[in-house]
Amino acid sequence: MSDNPVIDRIKSEIDENSVVLFMKGNPMMPQCGFSAAVTQVLTQMEVKFKGIDVLADEELRQGIKEFSSWPTIPQLYVKGEFVGGCDIVREMYENGELKELLDDKGVEYAS
Amino acid sequence: MAMEAADIERLIKESLPDAEVTIEDLRGDGDHYAATVVSSAFAGKTRVQQHQLVYQALQGRMGNELHALALQTSAPDGA
Numbered sequence: 001m002s003d004n005p006v007i008d009r010i011k012s013e014i015d016e017n018s019v020v021l022f023m024k025g026n027p028m029m030p031q032c033g034f035s036a037a038v039t040q041v042l043t044q045m046e047v048k049f050k051g052i053d054v055l056a057d058e059e060l061r062q063g064i065k066e067f068s069s070w071p072t073i074p075q076l077y078v079k080g081e082f083v084g085g086c087d088i089v090r091e092m093y094e095n096g097e098l099k100e101l102l103d104d105k106g107v108e109y110a111s
Numbered sequence: 112m113a114m115e116a117a118d119i120e121r122l123i124k125e126s127l128p129d130a131e132v133t134i135e136d137l138r139g140d141g142d143h144y145a146a147t148v149v150s151s152a153f154a155g156k157t158r159v160q161q162h163q164l165v166y167q168a169l170q171g172r173m174g175n176e177l178h179a180l181a182l183q184t185s186a187p188d189g190a
Contacts (some may be wrong), residue, residue: 069177070166071174072173072174082159083159087182087183088159091158
């Protein structure tokens with residue numbers, strides 16, 4: 001455990017949930033176009049994922065940027081690994097890489 | 112707060128001297144741009160690492176003065 005509770009929380013979220021999207025808003029009501037775009041990709045792929053609203057927790061909003069050294073939100077994690085933000089996820093979705101990654105990692109889909 | 116396309120290009124080229132940079136102002140508000148960056152520095156790097164190099168070049172402006180930068184990065188062919 002690190003001495004930073006925010007980092008510990010991030011680690012536990014990405015370890016306990018196979019697919020985690022740190023986003024603005026929640027999957028039902030994204031609060032930003034980029035978060036909405038990634039939510040839509042995951043929903044269309046029927047991937048089970050946990051949306052975490054960084055707008056509800058300013059420390060988390062800054063902590064996640066430091067954790068991944070990635071300056072923007074949303075941020076997608078699969079099996080504990082940072083995959084990318086909106087651009088990268090969209091590009092991977094369009095060229096089939098995202099499906100390949102999710103299948104390789106054995107994530108769950110909505111049945 | 113906003114940024115000029117020329118400033119974005121200048122900052123990227125300061126860090127990645129060989130970079131070919133094209134920038135498109137998506138909304139004319141100085142806040143939403145799309146950029147393609149080609150540099151040999153990206154060779155052998157993942158997309159995340161490539162984008163991180165561009166964000167580092169922007170010295171903390173990404174997510175602050177610059178709200179959105181849709182990035183396409185690649186190494187030159189054969190690099």
